[in-house]
Amino acid sequence: MSQPAPAPQPRSLVEAADALAGGRTTAVALAEAALARIADPAGEGGRAFVAVQAEQALAAARSMDALRAAGRAPSRWAGIPISVKDLFDQEGVPTRAGSVALKDAPPATATAPVVARLEKAGFVVLGRTNMVEFAYTGLGVNPHFGTPRSPWDRATGRLPGGSSSGAGVAVADGMGLGALGSDTGGSCRIPAALCGVVGYKPTARRVPLEGVLPLSPSLDSIGPLANTAACCAVLHTLMAGAETATPPAVRSVAGLRFGVPEASFLFEGLEPAVAAAFERTLARLAAAGAFIERFAMPELAEIPRANATGGLVAPEAYTWHRTLMETAGSAYDPRVIARIQRGASMTAADYVTVTRERARIIAAAEPRTAPYDAVLCPTVALTPPAIAEVEDEAEYARINLLLLRNTAAFNFLDRCSISLPCQAEGEAPVGLMLSGAHDGDAALLATATAVEAALRAA
Numbered sequence: 001m002s003q004p005a006p007a008p009q010p011r012s013l014v015e016a017a018d019a020l021a022g023g024r025t026t027a028v029a030l031a032e033a034a035l036a037r038i039a040d041p042a043g044e045g046g047r048a049f050v051a052v053q054a055e056q057a058l059a060a061a062r063s064m065d066a067l068r069a070a071g072r073a074p075s076r077w078a079g080i081p082i083s084v085k086d087l088f089d090q091e092g093v094p095t096r097a098g099s100v101a102l103k104d105a106p107p108a109t110a111t112a113p114v115v116a117r118l119e120k121a122g123f124v125v126l127g128r129t130n131m132v133e134f135a136y137t138g139l140g141v142n143p144h145f146g147t148p149r150s151p152w153d154r155a156t157g158r159l160p161g162g163s164s165s166g167a168g169v170a171v172a173d174g175m176g177l178g179a180l181g182s183d184t185g186g187s188c189r190i191p192a193a194l195c196g197v198v199g200y201k202p203t204a205r206r207v208p209l210e211g212v213l214p215l216s217p218s219l220d221s222i223g224p225l226a227n228t229a230a231c232c233a234v235l236h237t238l239m240a241g242a243e244t245a246t247p248p249a250v251r252s253v254a255g256l257r258f259g260v261p262e263a264s265f266l267f268e269g270l271e272p273a274v275a276a277a278f279e280r281t282l283a284r285l286a287a288a289g290a291f292i293e294r295f296a297m298p299e300l301a302e303i304p305r306a307n308a309t310g311g312l313v314a315p316e317a318y319t320w321h322r323t324l325m326e327t328a329g330s331a332y333d334p335r336v337i338a339r340i341q342r343g344a345s346m347t348a349a350d351y352v353t354v355t356r357e358r359a360r361i362i363a364a365a366e367p368r369t370a371p372y373d374a375v376l377c378p379t380v381a382l383t384p385p386a387i388a389e390v391e392d393e394a395e396y397a398r399i400n401l402l403l404l405r406n407t408a409a410f411n412f413l414d415r416c417s418i419s420l421p422c423q424a425e426g427e428a429p430v431g432l433m434l435s436g437a438h439d440g441d442a443a444l445l446a447t448a449t450a451v452e453a454a455l456r457a458a
Contacts, residue, residue: 009033009174013231014247016177017076020068027061027068027079030177031124034081037175038126044173047148048166050086050098052127057081060124067122075244077234078122082178083170086128087135088112089211097213098131098163100144101324101331112211114180114222114239121238121245126176129166133333135182135215136317136340138190138403139390140165143333150194150384152428158384161194161403163187167225168195178226178235184215184313186380186407188223189419193379193431194403198452199225200232201410201417203439206240216316218355219411229420229448236441248446253454254289256447258282258434259372261297265304266377266406273423277430278378281422284458285451293372299365303412306357310346318343335396362413362438369437373447377406379419379431410435418448422455 010016010025019025035054038045045052064079073079084090087097089108096102111119119125130145132138140162141147148169150158160169164181168191171179181188183201192199200223207222214220224235230247237245260282270278286292317340329337369375381402390396410417415435422432434451436444 010177012228013077013080013177013226013234016080020079021076027064027124028058030079031057031061031081031126034126034174034176037173044148044169045175047146048130048169048173048175049083049127050096050130050145050166051093053125054127057124057126064122064124073122075121077245079124080122080178081124081126081176082118082180083126083129083167083176084115084180085164085167085182086131087182087213088115088180090115090125090128093128095213097134098142098145099133099332101328103331108211110211113208114212117238117241118180118235123178129164129170129179131165131167132163133336134213134317134321134340135163135184135187136336137400138162138186138407139396139400140191140194141387141390147387149387150429151196152194152384157387159194159387159390160384161191161380164191164199164225168192168197168199171195171197171225171227178224178231180235180239181223181225182212182215183221183223183407183411184219185404185411188225189379189407189417189431189433190403192225192419194384194429196421196423196429197225197227198229198232198421199223199419200236200445201407202236202240202441203416204414206439206441207236214316214320216313218312218316221411229418229445229452232418233445233449236445240441248449250453251446251450252289253285253450255291256373256450257291257293257371258285259293259295259369259375261300261375261377262294264297264300266300266409269381269402270378271382273383273428274378274381274430277423277427278432280424281432281455282376285454288454288458290454295368297365297368297375299361299368300409302357302361303409306354306361307412309350309354310342312351312354312358314339314343315346315351316343335393358412365413366438374434374436374444377433379433380406383428383430406433414438416441416444418444420448420452420455
């Protein structure tokens with residue numbers, strides 16, 4: 001007698017939670033399926049993860065199943081497998097941030113609050129995902145642990161985006177239903193765009209940075225990657241400290257107002273496939289009843305001028321790394337250490353000036369975008385470039401700037417921002433970025449859920 005086909009694996013947190021509650025799956029089954037994908041030698045698990053915590057994950061999954069059977073599951077989401085980026089502390093585990101310069105780092109003495117909050121809700125951590133060394137570029141390249149490949153055109157080998165490269169690939173390949181990442185200039189949204197998943201950057205202050213290896217504390221934001229905007233909303237809500245989380249109710253985009261900044265650098269040099277997907281998306285939203293308005297946002301042009309003397313990332317990164325570079329600089333990726341060392345030449349006056357300019361630009365931009373539910377633009381200017389392209393230093397720098405350009409603008413403005421897939425079936429992945437107001441996270445996540453539903457219905 002033939003065996004029945006296995007039930008399809010849940011794609012979203014809601015599907016997984018419903019299947020767990022209905023007895024159609026177990027936490028152990030979900031963990032085992034994800035771990036099997038990670039271990040598959042034909043897959044990307046060996047590059048997407050720098051450490052797999054299979055034994056601990058299965059033990060946690062068994063505990064969640066026992067608690068659910070006893071009616072004591074800590075939340076609706078208990079037993080769902082996720083991963084964490086290699087810069088989050090886990091008690092008893094070294095935090096290496098994708099670098100061999102920290103190969104002898106002692107185990108962390110405590111778990112980062114954002115990880116602990118998800119574990120308290122019952123999420124099962126599968127392991128630690130690969131990343132750009134010390135989170136410093138948007139490409140996703142890591143010469144120490146390998147570069148995980150975007151799901152698009154695996155035969156060629158395409159960039160996954162960074163710095164949360166392993167997180168994006170893990171979600172895209174079903175190696176967990178969510179991933180915890182960080183976003184200083186686009187590190188959640190860029191991998192989401194190049195891997196065809198959803199990535200969320202919250203208003204920075206909403207999620208604590210304690211227990212997270214820093215890049216630029218002025219800009220660092222902690223966010224999730226997942227398969228839907230609702231998944232990101234659940235994970236963000238819990239990471240921000242709420243005891244419970246409910247996905248936003250799906251609503252129509254009819255009546256929502258979206259602003260598209262015209263004549264701005266956000267639209268310069270777009271790859272034709274990206275431009276076409278973006279304009280097609282605007283047309284779909286308009287057909288569904290949304291108002292689309294092109295508007296002037298001159299503050300965007302002021303951001304590169306404010307950063308001209310060095311910006312915030314290089315000096316803040318240099319401050320953290322200068323001692324380590326003295327003892328282990330030869331172990332760094334040469335391309336990463338060269339960018340960190342630029343921070344040594346920035347003067348205190350330059351740093352104070354850019355912080356003041358940032359505050360001024362944020363204040364000026366706020367009333368400009370206030371009439372809109374979200375500001376829309378492509379997440380990145382390119383579809384996934386070939387990994388081989390960035391072996392050349394000039395192309396490495398050029399492509400890195402193009403990938404970071406749009407996302408970093410909204411880190412500078414201290415906005416919440418999300419990337420949704422907007423390509424047609426069978427096309428290379430393209431991200432649609434929606435950016436909301438400072439502290440407008442709940443509203444933006446609800447808007448993103450509505451946009452996602454409209455695009456799926458179109």
